[in-house]
Amino acid sequence: MSAPVAISLRNVSVYRDGRALLDGVNLSLSAGEFTAVIGPNGGGKSTLLKVMLGLIDVDEGEVLLMGKRPSAVRSRVGYVPQQVVNQPGFPIRVSEVVAMGLPVGRSRGFSLRQRQRDRIRAALDEVGVGDLVDRPFHALSGGQRQRVYIARALIGEPEILLFDEPTANIDPDGTYCFHELLERLHKRMTMLMVSHDFSVTAPMVDSVACVNSRLIYNADSQLNREMLALIYGVHTDACPMGCYLSDLSNLVIEHQHHVDH
Amino acid sequence: MWITELLSEPFMQQALLAALLVGYLSGLIGTLVVVKRISFVAGGIAHAAYGGVGLARYFALPVLPTTAAYSLLMALVMGWATRQSRHRTEAVVGVIWAGGMSLGVVLMQYSPGYQGDLGVWLFGSMLLIQPADLYWLGSLALLVSALFYWFYPLLVAVAFEEEYARARGVATDVFYPVLYALIALTVVLAVRVVGLLLVIALMTIPPLLVESRSKSLAGMVLRAVLVSMGLCLFGIFLAVVLDWPPGPAIVLPACALYVIERFFARPLS
Numbered sequence: 001m002s003a004p005v006a007i008s009l010r011n012v013s014v015y016r017d018g019r020a021l022l023d024g025v026n027l028s029l030s031a032g033e034f035t036a037v038i039g040p041n042g043g044g045k046s047t048l049l050k051v052m053l054g055l056i057d058v059d060e061g062e063v064l065l066m067g068k069r070p071s072a073v074r075s076r077v078g079y080v081p082q083q084v085v086n087q088p089g090f091p092i093r094v095s096e097v098v099a100m101g102l103p104v105g106r107s108r109g110f111s112l113r114q115r116q117r118d119r120i121r122a123a124l125d126e127v128g129v130g131d132l133v134d135r136p137f138h139a140l141s142g143g144q145r146q147r148v149y150i151a152r153a154l155i156g157e158p159e160i161l162l163f164d165e166p167t168a169n170i171d172p173d174g175t176y177c178f179h180e181l182l183e184r185l186h187k188r189m190t191m192l193m194v195s196h197d198f199s200v201t202a203p204m205v206d207s208v209a210c211v212n213s214r215l216i217y218n219a220d221s222q223l224n225r226e227m228l229a230l231i232y233g234v235h236t237d238a239c240p241m242g243c244y245l246s247d248l249s250n251l252v253i254e255h256q257h258h259v260d261h
Numbered sequence: 262m263w264i265t266e267l268l269s270e271p272f273m274q275q276a277l278l279a280a281l282l283v284g285y286l287s288g289l290i291g292t293l294v295v296v297k298r299i300s301f302v303a304g305g306i307a308h309a310a311y312g313g314v315g316l317a318r319y320f321a322l323p324v325l326p327t328t329a330a331y332s333l334l335m336a337l338v339m340g341w342a343t344r345q346s347r348h349r350t351e352a353v354v355g356v357i358w359a360g361g362m363s364l365g366v367v368l369m370q371y372s373p374g375y376q377g378d379l380g381v382w383l384f385g386s387m388l389l390i391q392p393a394d395l396y397w398l399g400s401l402a403l404l405v406s407a408l409f410y411w412f413y414p415l416l417v418a419v420a421f422e423e424e425y426a427r428a429r430g431v432a433t434d435v436f437y438p439v440l441y442a443l444i445a446l447t448v449v450l451a452v453r454v455v456g457l458l459l460v461i462a463l464m465t466i467p468p469l470l471v472e473s474r475s476k477s478l479a480g481m482v483l484r485a486v487l488v489s490m491g492l493c494l495f496g497i498f499l500a501v502v503l504d505w506p507p508g509p510a511i512v513l514p515a516c517a518l519y520v521i522e523r524f525f526a527r528p529l530s
Contacts, residue, residue: 053428074430081425090296091475092421100418104430107414110479136476 003030005067006160006190007052009215012061014047021047025061025215029207031159034182034191036201036221039211040231045194048211049164052192053079065160075103078153078189082165083142094132094140094148095120101152123155124148127181143174150181161185163193179204198223267501275395276387276454276497276507282398283454283463284493286447288486289405291464293440295472296420296481302339304461305354306441307448309335309361311457314382315368325397325449332445335361340438384456384508387500391453398450405443409482417478454493456508463489466515470522492518 007029014022021044029035039045050056051063054070065073078101098120099112107116117133124130127147132140140148146166153161167175182204185191195201198208202221209217210227218224223231267273294303313331317324335357342353369379381389409416418426419436427433444464451460467489468481475481496511503510 055424055428071430074428077428079425079428081422087296087421089473090421091472091477091481092417093477096417096477097421099414100421100425100429104415109410110413 003032005029006031006033006065007192008062008064008067009051010062010064012051012058012063014044014051014056015059020213022051022058022211022215023213025211027209027215027217029190029192031190032187033207034186034205035193035207035209036198036205037192037194037209037211038196038198038223038231041196043212043231044215045211046164048215049162049192049194052160052162053077075156076159078156078158078161080146080149080153080161080163080166083146083149083168083170089138092137094124094129094135094137097137097148098123098152098155101155103156119155120151123151126154127151128177141174142170143177146170146174146178147181150178154185158189160190160192163191163195165194165196167195167197272387272390273497273501275390275392277494278395279390279398279454280493280497280507280511281490282395282402283447283451284467284490285402285486286398286405287451287460287463287493288467288489289402289409289482290440290443290447291489292468292478292482292485293416293420294444294464295468296478297440299440300461300465301351302343302354302441303444303448303464305339305358306332306336306445307457307461308358310445310448310452311365311382312361312363312368313365313449314452314457315365315372318372319368321373325394328452329446329449331361332449333442336441336445337438340441343437344434380456380506382452382456383458384506385452385454385459387453387497387507389453394450394453401443401446401450405447408439408443413479420478454507455496455511456506459508459512462512462515463492466512466519467492470519473526488518 005028007027009025009027012022012025013020025048037045037048047056051058052065052070054074063070065077070077095112095117099107099116101123102116102119107113112120121130121133124133124147127150129144129147129151132144132148137145137148167178170178182191186204193201193205202208205221207217207219208221208223208227209215210223210230212230212233214230216224216227216230218227268277294300310328310332312335313328314324316322316331317327320327339350339354339357343350415426415431418429418431419433423433423436447464448457448460451463455463468485470488471481471484475484492515493511495514497507499505499514500507500510
């Protein structure tokens with residue numbers, strides 16, 4: 001029996017200023033699937049994510065998460081944003097950051113209840129940073145912050161977990177730890193990760209979607225000629241470098257396996 | 262002994278109480294202004310309020326309700342502009358800022374009768390403080406405290422990471438109009454203590470002084486409120502002793518503190 005569909009986009013288009021950010025996108029991901037979304041800058045990767053989060057309304061088509069509109073299943077979807085230090089020095093403790101992942105509107109006042117603190121501690125322990133619970137968030141390293149963001153996403157026990165460029169601005173050690181964590185989470189929930197660095201994510205994912213206004217999906221973790229043409233804007237069959245381009249993803253994956261072993 | 266005599270004067274008691282309430286409100290609202298980096302918007306609302314003073318004088322209307330209504334309207338326009346186009350906010354604020362001040366000056370010039378000293382609206386005057394002001398200030402302080410307590414987790418989420426809060430289903434569209442409206446009301450009620458031109462300093466300097474030493478937003482608010490109230494009390498005494506307008510007497514020590522704090526600033530580790 002096949003797994004139920006977790007994420008479904010049918011003929012989705014988003015237009016801004018007369019330009020199609022997403023153009024007739026179709027995508028169907030099964031529960032438990034781990035998918036990488038790659039594509040050039042400005043190609044619509046983040047727009048795709050925002051559509052799934054219900055942050056952007058689509059102009060055409062339909063978006064369903066677990067069979068419902070994104071706004072109806074917010075509590076069942078976790079989100080790990082890109083590491084952007086847009087609020088340097090913001091006075092907030094790690095526990096308060098993670099508490100944002102708890103159901104909205106259920107808590108009042110300045111302090112957390114003991115039950116909430118226990119859940120926060122458990123979520124932080126799961127990602128290996130339980131000892132940071134009372135630290136100021138801005139005093140953490142990039143890798144530690146990323147783990148706190150993942151704890152915030154996990155505390156709501158999501159069925160779908162969305163990542164936006166999770167390894168951007170993180171040092172190599174932090175990236176390695178992050179991948180270990182992803183391997184543990186794999187199969188527990190449906191995961192979709194927007195990433196600019198496919199060479200790093202390729203060995204872990206089940207499938208790959210390539211976005212450049214249009215979307216091409218491949219049910220295994222390799223890039224095909226059509227995807228490369230969509231990313232680089234060249235038709236590999238007609239291009240003298242076609243062979244090189246089409247072999248690129250294989251080389252990348254082989255290299256990654258070599259590094260891992 | 263002169264202090265005891267001074268404190269027994271009703272006008273001084275009113276001035277001190279008003280200063281404490283203004284300090285309290287400025288610390289609370291100002292913390293959100295500082296962490297959301299919207300000092301320019303708060304400055305725009307404060308300066309535009311002078312248009313409300315001009316309207317009240319020209320049409321012989323009660324100053325406080327007229328200025329409050331005008332400021333609220335301008336605040337809502339700014340809130341709407343922020344929602345429509347975030348990158349155009351500063352331009353809209355600039356127009357409302359300059360337009361409000363200009364309207365106020367022109368209407369004051371054509372207003373019938375003696376207009377008194379414009380400086381009292383711009384820099385505050387303890388003699389203007391009325392018992393009714395204390396009731397309004399107290400009511401606003403209660404309202405803001407209740408909102409802050411009730412919505413604190415949502416406020417933290419919106420202030421820290423607006424997009425994430427929206428993805429979680431928080432009604433972030435309500436945040437800016439409500440915050441701007443509270444800024445407008447605080448500005449109008451603080452006019453008599455610090456004046457329109459200097460209220461923005463009282464809203465921003467205390468939170469800036471304590472930001473780097475605070476581990477949570479609630480901690481920052483508490484510190485900012487205490488510093489702001491202390492500065493207001495000190496400023497009122499300074500104003501009486503040196504015969505200064507209260508606004509500069511409050512803001513100058515605040516600026517001096519800020520310079521000293523920057524000199525010795527150490528980020529929290």
